[in-house]
Amino acid sequence: MGSIKDEVAIIGMGCTKFGERWDMGAEDLAIEAAYEAFEDAGIEKKEIEACWFSTVMSSVIGVSGTVAMDSLKLGNIPVIRNENWCASGHIALLEACMAVASGAYDVVMALGVEKLKDTGFPGLGTGRGMHPVYEARRTSPGSFGLIAQRYFKTYGLSVEEGRETLAKIEVKNHDNGSLCPKAHFRNKITVEKVLKAPVIAWPLGLFDCCGNSDGAACAIITTAEKAGSFRQDPIFLKGFGISADAMMPHFRPEFSWTSFEALKTSSRKAYEMAGIKNPREELDVAEVHDCFSITELLIYEDFGFSPRGKAREDVDSGFFTREGGLPVNIDGGLKCFGHPIGASGLRMTYEVYKQLQGKADLPERQIKDPRLGLAHTFGGPPQISAVAILGNEMG
Amino acid sequence: MTTVGISLCGGYIPYLRLDRGVIAQIWERHSIGGERSVANNDEDSITMAVEASRNCLAGQGVEEVDGLFFATTTAPYKEKMNASLIATAVDLKREITTADFAHSLRAGTGALKAAFDAVKSGSMGNVLVAASDCRIGYPRSDQEQAFGDGAAAVMASSKNLLATFEGSYSICNEMMDVWRNPEDTFVRTWEGRFILGEGYINHMKEVVSGLFGKYGLEPKDISKAIFPAPDVRTHGNLVKQLGFQMETQVQNPLLSIVGHCGSAHALLMLVEAIEEASPGDMLLLANYADGADAMLFRVTEAIKRERNQRSVKDYIEEKSLLASYARFLSYKGLVETVPGEPFRLMPSATASWRDRRGILRFHGSKCTECGKVTFPVQRVCYHCDSKDTFEEVPLSHMKGEVFTFTLDNLAGRSDDPVVVQTIADFGEEKVRFYGMMTDCDPSEVEVGTPVSLTFRRIYEGVGMHNYFWKCRPVRRGGNT
CATH class of the missing domain: 2.40.50 (OB fold (Dihydrolipoamide Acetyltransferase, E2P))
Known part of the structure; x- marks a missing residue:
């Protein structure tokens, strides 16, 4: 497999405030994120040669890339829509990077927008997936509740022990989110509060589930060679991995429900390209797909942050907190930002980008001297995973 | 003349029950006592017929079924053959005769008679008769308490008979006693004394006398008299007037613990009678609705063979009580509860x-290369990756x-x-x-x-x- 390590760089990013943006349409969110990115990159809109646009809920906000075209008036450049469930934002970003690396374009943008709060419902809905009958009443919390139940059973945790471990992850994420001005939820929580919250999909409770929010985020990408002419501190793409497993894990024989091939494959490919041997030691910050608490726990193990079955020990020791060995979801994650599906991958990339530049919005949440960061989304039933590894130095 | 009869049989009673006291309390009136069966919110006459049919077959002889007759007054589809859907779910072969019998509480016995005639004539070897119903009485009516939901299936055949069909007698009678118009949700009735006395009792007596006269029988020749009845009291009156001994000669009418299961009730009682019978027993079944059907069965030695079916008694004992009358109303579609999130995947x-x-x-695929079995059918094997190397398997x-x-x-x-x-x-x-x-x-x-x-x-x-x-x-x- 080839590599585009250090061939492209992000030279500007923007990210809206996430939350219940009742007064903002998808187009308004696109403008808010894109113009912050243009300004950050110090470029004019007319310099953009192509746009990769990520959104999922097309039934609500239209088809193709119309939101980007109509709001930004990009001037007859290609606008290429990407929909890959929760990984849409990352895959749009990576497609844009590959287009620049190919030599077809010099300056492009990746934009992710989602307006979930126009659907009229607090969740993503009932009846998800490919088949109206075989997956009749599948919900997102339901799919991940299946994972939690099996994880507890496989690793000998009582339901109480398992739920308490998951609660600690959410307490950490809310602690991080409380310091993040753009987060939807900024309240601190306690383990006790998490455990007492209403059940959503047992064993997952309310605080085990991320919120539904509106939001948008945007990245401007150019070649590593030209990046220096735009800014002093471009952020380089060090490696990436995208993996899509067969999409019916629910019916797949012997599927373990405690580990996902797509997570393992996407992270391994990204590490390989980035030259990372030991992610636990070498990564300085990671934004991973914490759509549910159990997902973050699973990712610790499938990404090689924690030994198999031992993530609980790292949770207990605080390894993934802001002060720990590998801070994870330093901005509060999907838990505090909510998950406007098509925007999340770019929002996570935004956090890593700012951290690597040393430009976190509040100094108290800036990681000290980070070099390498990872951003990741995981989507579908879930079976599709996208990982991007970024660094602030070439080589 | 070919001997025909019943080779397999099985009942079905839903897991949910409602204490009639709960209904009575809501309406501030007397309870008729006991419990009634209630189809779950994912059940209807088709699914209950599938349950009863699968129980009846118990995995045996699916290939040998030549016909399926379905009887109901509560068909989920008014136009579209329900029997063909049931036959498919029961995984019967495609080269069979299917027919729906409808509109009357005699649909079950009518279908059974037609099945015996078909087997006797030689046009079909084995005909599965499935009857299923979930009728609704007006809120606050006696019927609301008295009705139950349930199904039964019996196989009409000429081989391996549990009971031989010894003869029948039928009468037709037109009267407006119990009916539903196309737009009606609830069962309508005329005055009780008319429908029970002139309708039910007189015609049941007439059909039993007619059958006895035709075959030279008396009440003492009958081991069990199977009389589906609208209520316990009327059932008792009929038994007395016909001269049967209630304690020894009469099949439990299943009214106090299940409720009257419409067109399925006669077959459900027949199934339980067969399950409880001994070789040589003579069973009399008489069923009323706009006339009456009477049928006579002789239980064979085969009743002693080991059977895999779940018995009516098993179904009666395994139950869960519905907590409230409100749930009963919403499960029956009589009150609309607050909608949840809309279902986003529409069928085609x-x-x-x-x-x-x-x-x-429920067929899956078995890979002919590696043997892996999957559901639903996978054209490319999950396990060995070979393409289109599978055989379809029933699961x-x-x-x-x-x-x-x-x-x-x-x-x-x-x-x-x-x-x-x-x-x-x-x-x-x-x-x-x-x-x-x-x-x-x-x-x-x-x-x-x-x-x-x-x-x-x-x-x-x-x-x-x-x-x-x-x-x-x-x-x-x-x-x-």
């Missing part, structure tokens, strides 16, 4: 038709256990909010299944809970009822 007649062998027959009979599950509070109806989403491994091949669990107490589900498959109505969309399979905990008795 073409897609459902293409996938009918998976959705309705609905399998038993399994829960691999993992979640109690999803978002997925369900607002009147039944918790959906037990289940991943289960079925059979020795560990065929992986994903679906909902039904007829269970969610708090009792565990990893490892033994489950079987049951055919249910899963949702409504674009004017179609959509049926698929669910898990349910394996209960005591029988093969289902």
Whole structure:
């Protein structure tokens, strides 16, 4: 497999405030994120040669890339829509990077927008997936509740022990989110509060589930060679991995429900390209797909942050907190930002980008001297995973 | 003349019951006592007929069924053959005769008579007769308490007979006593004294006398008299007037513990009578509605053979009480509860038709290269990656256990909010299944809970009822 390590760089990013943006349409969110990115990159809109646009809920906000075209008036450049469930934002970003690396374009943008709060419902809905009958009443919390139940059973945790471990992850994420001005939820929580919250999909409770929010985020990408002419501190793409497993894990024989091939494959490919041997030691910050608490726990193990079955020990020791060995979801994650599906991958990339530049919005949440960061989304039933590894130095 | 009779039989009573006292209390009136069966919110006359048919066959002789007759007064489809859907879910072969018998509480006995005649004539070897009903009485009426939901299936055949069909006698009579117009939800009746005295009692007496006269029999020749009846008191009056001994000669009318199951009731009582019979017993079945049918059966030595069917008694004993009358009303579609999130995936007649062998027959694929069995059919093998090297295999009979599950509070109806989403491994091949669990107490589900498959109505969309399979905990008795 080839590599585009250090061939492209992000030279500007923007990210809206996430939350219940009742007064903002998808187009308004696109403008808010894109113009912050243009300004950050110090470029004019007319310099953009192509746009990769990520959104999922097309039934609500239209088809193709119309939101980007109509709001930004990009001037007859290609606008290429990407929909890959929760990984849409990352895959749009990576497609844009590959287009620049190919030599077809010099300056492009990746934009992710989602307006979930126009659907009229607090969740993503009932009846998800490919088949109206075989997956009749599948919900997102339901799919991940299946994972939690099996994880507890496989690793000998009582339901109480398992739920308490998951609660600690959410307490950490809310602690991080409380310091993040753009987060939807900024309240601190306690383990006790998490455990007492209403059940959503047992064993997952309310605080085990991320919120539904509106939001948008945007990245401007150019070649590593030209990046220096735009800014002093471009952020380089060090490696990436995208993996899509067969999409019916629910019916797949012997599927373990405690580990996902797509997570393992996407992270391994990204590490390989980035030259990372030991992610636990070498990564300085990671934004991973914490759509549910159990997902973050699973990712610790499938990404090689924690030994198999031992993530609980790292949770207990605080390894993934802001002060720990590998801070994870330093901005509060999907838990505090909510998950406007098509925007999340770019929002996570935004956090890593700012951290690597040393430009976190509040100094108290800036990681000290980070070099390498990872951003990741995981989507579908879930079976599709996208990982991007970024660094602030070439080589 | 070919001897015909019943070679297999099986009943079905839904897991849910409602204490009649709960209904009575709501309406501040007397309870007729006991409990009535209530179809779950994913059951209808088609699914109950499938249950009874699968129980009747108990995995035997599916290939030998030449016809399926379905009897009901509560067909989910007014135009469209319900029998063909039932035959498909029961996984009968395609080269069979199917027909719906409808509109009357005599539909069950009428279908059975037609099946015997078909076997006797030689036009078919084995005809499965399935009867199923879930009628609704007016709120606050006696019928609301008295009706039950249930189904029964019997196989008419000329071989391996549990009971031989010894003869029949029928009368036709036109009167407006019990009826429903096309737009009616509830069963209408004329004055009680008219419908019970002139209608039920007189015609039941006439048909039994006619049968006795035709075959030279007297009450003492009958081991069990099977009389579906509208209520316990009328049943008692009839028994007395015909001269049968209530304690020894009369089959339990199933009214106090199940309720009157419409066109299925005669067959359900017949099934229980056969299950309890001894060789040589003479069974008399008489059934009323706009006339009456009487039938005579002689139980054979074959009744002693080991049978895998779940008995009517098993069904009666395994139950869960509905907590409230409100749930009864909403399960019956009589009150509309607050809508949950809209269902986002609409069915398509073409897609459902293409996938009918998976959705309705529950066929999966067995890879002819590596032997891996999967559901639904996989054209490219999960295990060995070979393409289109599979044979279709029937899987609905399998038993399994829960691999993992979640109690999803978002997925369900607002009147039944918790959906037990289940991943289960079925059979020795560990065929992986994903679906909902039904007829269970969610708090009792565990990893490892033994489950079987049951055919249910899963949702409504674009004017179609959509049926698929669910898990349910394996209960005591029988093969289902």
